[in-house]
Amino acid sequence: MNEPLFEDGLKTRREVLGSEYVDNSLKNAGEFDMPMQELVTQYCWGDIWNRPGLDRRTRSLLNLAMLTALNRPHELKVHVRGALTNGVTKEEITEVFLQAAVYCGVPAGVDSFRTAKEVFKDMGV
Known part of the structure; x- marks a missing residue:
């Protein structure tokens, strides 16, 4: 393991x-x-999220679209929270899911909306 890269990643992941x-x-x-x-x-x-080519907000938007395409609701919940932390708005999340629904299938879009609503409710957003 590359300890400095792990520590950089741990910092970014926590943020x-x-x-x-x-x-x-980690504990579990x-x-x-x-x-x-x-x-x-x-x-x-440590490596990808800290590259200079894209800001965190853009990386979050991409993750939301890709996780919708892959239909990964657990990870989507995590990254909806992260997207909000990175300054993505609910309206922008709506647009990502609508766009993904067209290209990935309406059921994937519907599931993503459902998943995000759970996160919004939990976070009081």
Whole structure:
């Protein structure tokens, strides 16, 4: 493991997703799945999320669209929260899901709206 890249990723991951969520993910990881937590933290958050080519807000918008396309509601919930943290508005999230529905299928769009509404309710947004 690249310790400096992991630490950079951990910082970014906490800033976007919240310390509580990230710390729980790490705390609940065992011998079996800790390598995945390390990979995600170092590679996704340390390397990719910290690249200079796109800002965090844009990366969040892309993640919402891709997670809709892949129909990954658990990860979508996490990234809806992160998108709001990164300054994405509810109106922009609506537009991402409408666009994704056209290209990925209406059921994927409907599920994404449903998932986001749960997050909005939980966050009081």
